[in-house]
Amino acid sequence: MMDALYYLIAALGGYLLGSIPFGLVITRLAGLGDIRAIGSGNIGATNVLRTGRKDLALATLLLDAGKAGIAAAIFGYFLGTTAGLIAGAAAFAGHCFPVWLNFKGGKGVATFVGTVLVVSWPVGLTVIAAWLITAAIFRISSLGALVAALAAPVAALVIGRPDVAIMTGLLAVLIYWLHRANIGRILKGEEPRIGGKKTAPAEDDPASHP
Template sequence: MIPIALLLLAIGYLLGSTPSGYLTGRWLKGIDLRDCGSGSTGATNVLRNVGKGPALAVFLVDLGKGALAVLLAKSFGLNDWMQVLAGLAALAGHIWPVWLGWKGGKAVATGFGMFLGLAWPVGLASFGMFMAVISIFRIVSLSSVVAALSLPLLMILSGQSAAYLSVSLVAMVLVLWRHRSNIQRLIAGTEPRIG
């Protein structure tokens, strides 16, 4: 099982590192998203610099990267910890893609996909938190931070395994770390709203 597990971790990383947002910016607008807006290659920066339709497509692809990494591990009968590692490999690939000089997105959509793969009720509940906050405040980063903060609590309330709870804590920290500049702007009252 060790060779299969290692192969699935590598596949998870490569899935995650597929630069969907970057390619969308290049193909549709001839821009490098790393030089625009937040510098992220994720769906939010695509929304601001390319448009709504492309942003939705990037969001769905990025979501799929996280979910597929976990579902592949599940399909091979790997335990909860290996499923978590496969999901984290996809997150790492999205944040630090080998193809883009280790500068990628903030991993919110990929993380959402990972949690849908691990425990879909928790993933959906976290997405509900995201949608509630964005509908009230129209700030993507605030919605992402609130959804990330809710993950460990949702894992505990739904009685998930120690592996799943652990990854929810890691994902929360990763999202907060990747959004540190957004958090500074939120505190300063300068974070942009959508619409």
């Protein structure tokens, strides 16, 4: 019973931390209005970058990753490894489906990376490497995110962390679902490339909306 209570607390705490919409808060504090009225309407760092403020986009990226990492670290330290995994996954869910914004949030890649780095840094580094290599070769950020999401459970199994493999596998499924429009554009050869010129506004954040 106590374990179930701990896991419930971890899930709730992780969700609340993850649901803090840093992109929205930062842009409003900077006097840029509602980020949801700009570009894709997403609250992630890539859409914040569309305001022309690289500093705000970087801050959003770090905070979105950090909130998930902090959730996993705090609950993992006080309530155990499983609670840390649950809190990190819940932070991911909170970012993607924040109750404060009618459950319309980001695509969770930054929160995914933040969580994985804390629960298993070797897997986290593998995820980052997979994104960087894929993005460098194909110049498509969203493709890098999709490959990185797949790399996580594989890397976790290789190093003998089935618990991390299960968590990252479930989150990878959500990442693919949230990127379904990007996948469609990739298959059609229409996904914007890094540093390339967009021919038309994308309906969602092409770089995975961290």
